[in-house]
Amino acid sequence: DARVTQTPRDKVTEMGQEVTMRCQPILGHNTVFWYRQTMMQGLELLAYFRNRAPLDDSGMPKDRFSAEMPDATLATLKIQPSEPRDSAVYFCASGLGLASNNEQFFGPGTRLTVL
């Protein structure tokens, strides 16, 4: 069955290094979301796209985070430079549009540890 895939599943890096996380949305979905999950903050929305165009990235620290969709099958979230406080699980989700009753389908997440 169709699923959202994310790579890598786990990433350990050192402070200051660049991190790139990738997401393949479900084929045919035109909305893509990036979330970050920590124990303290829960699940936070970082950014989202519709038809590959960024619609809202107000939840993202602009100085170090960037999100793009090079094509309809790939979304990327980049952190440069990474910091220990970026350690979290990052989820990508995709959906069928902007109607209020549309379901989001989540990927398995990327667990990021910044030392």
Added chain:
Amino acid sequence: LAKTTQPISMDSYEGQEVNITCSHNNIATNDYITWYQQFPSQGPRFIIQGYKTKVTNEVASLFIPADRKSSTLSLPRVSLSDTAVYYCLPDSYNTDKLIFGTGTRLQVFP
């Protein structure tokens, strides 16, 4: 900033019915209410959605009063496999409302 409020945690035993209530005072006319379930090391997954009154599927029921400022997820006869975190949110693409927060951690005991 729209926000939902739900209990941080709940405990139950196998076979019992569990009701988790969420308040969403800022819900808009066009918003549906969606509940997601998240198991450890997995992403959240959709379990049920409704707009008003009652919705039932094979997994759960969702009760929404007339004012729609709250909703109650009902899990009949829970099992150990229902141990998870449950999130409610008004499903809206007004991103101020796409706030999952910390959810309700349900622990089911044998």
